[in-house]
Amino acid sequence: MMDPTKFRSILYDVAKQLKDDDLKSLKFLVTDIIGIDRQRLEEASNTDFLLILMDQNMITSSDVSFLAELLREIRRLDLHKTVINNFRDIRTCRLPVIKVLMFRIAQSMTKSNMRDVCYYYDVQCDAVDLMTVIEAREPVGSVEELRRVINEAGLSRLYDAALQTLSFCDGTGCDELCVHRQLWSEKFPHQLSPLFNGEILLNQDDRCTDGENTVENLLGEGRLGKVYRGQ
Numbered sequence: 001m002m003d004p005t006k007f008r009s010i011l012y013d014v015a016k017q018l019k020d021d022d023l024k025s026l027k028f029l030v031t032d033i034i035g036i037d038r039q040r041l042e043e044a045s046n047t048d049f050l051l052i053l054m055d056q057n058m059i060t061s062s063d064v065s066f067l068a069e070l071l072r073e074i075r076r077l078d079l080h081k082t083v084i085n086n087f088r089d090i091r092t093c094r095l096p097v098i099k100v101l102m103f104r105i106a107q108s109m110t111k112s113n114m115r116d117v118c119y120y121y122d123v124q125c126d127a128v129d130l131m132t133v134i135e136a137r138e139p140v141g142s143v144e145e146l147r148r149v150i151n152e153a154g155l156s157r158l159y160d161a162a163l164q165t166l167s168f169c170d171g172t173g174c175d176e177l178c179v180h181r182q183l184w185s186e187k188f189p190h191q192l193s194p195l196f197n198g199e200i201l202l203n204q205d206d207r208c209t210d211g212e213n214t215v216e217n218l219l220g221e222g223r224l225g226k227v228y229r230g231q
Contacts, residue, residue: 007061010086011054014067014079015046021128023049025074028128029099031135063087069095073103097166098146102131104162105155117153 018026026049027041035056044052050067053059058066064087071080073095106127109117118124123133134140138149150159 004061010082011050011059011067012047014071014082015050017079018046018049018076022074022076024128025103026070028132029070029073029095029103031099031132033096073100097143098140100166101143101146101159101162102134102140103128104165105150105158106131108158108161109155113155113158117155120153 023044023046027044030036030053031038031041033056036052041049041052050059053067064083068080068083068087071077071083109127109130114127114130117130121130121133121137123130125133134149134153138145140146140149147156147159150156
């Protein structure tokens with residue numbers, strides 16, 4: 001556990017560097033999480049936002065995994081690096097899939113997309129606020145419901161592209177620059193959790209036989225076990 005004074009100093013430094021758009025994105029991603037008061041969240045400043053997460057024990061001096069995941073999702077990789085460099089014990093956690101999909105759709109919208117969808121919903125706002133409007137007006141409690149709503153809004157291509165970015169690597173703390181990320185994402189497309197049996201992947205192609213001996217092509221070993229190259 002980190003010294004409380006240093007812990008708060010690091011969080012304060014992170015808060016100071018968050019931009020307005022960063023804060024809006026962070027609020028969107030945690031809205032509707034059980035225990036978080038929506039009105040308090042809407043009015044929160046940068047530091048207030050972190051205090052809300054601390055009050056819900058989503059950030060503690062011994063575990064800042066949730067904050068690290070949030071910073072990574074909004075592409076503040078500089079602040080993500082600051083967090084993981086100071087807090088070594090970063091565990092696996094997972095933001096709600098629906099929120100992640102909607103946020104990634106918002107990030108990928110073009111001006112033409114925005115014009116058409118704002119006209120469809122009769123609003124004038126930015127992409128993240130537009131996702132909030134959709135949440136308020138449409139049932140999007142499941143991936144299937146979200147797909148239907150997004151398709152009706154004419155954004156099926158963006159939905160499919162966002163879905164393609166989901167990988168079980170996101171839930172393991174895998175670095176996006178990892179040389180093996182593409183390999184395992186291709187082996188398990190849209191798989192939100194890896195298929196492990198003990199320390200070996202269930203896919204038997206990950207092991208090959210050379211005569212009577214089994215050759216294990218080990219790529220590496222992480223929190224969820226050993227990973228082998230498929231043949």
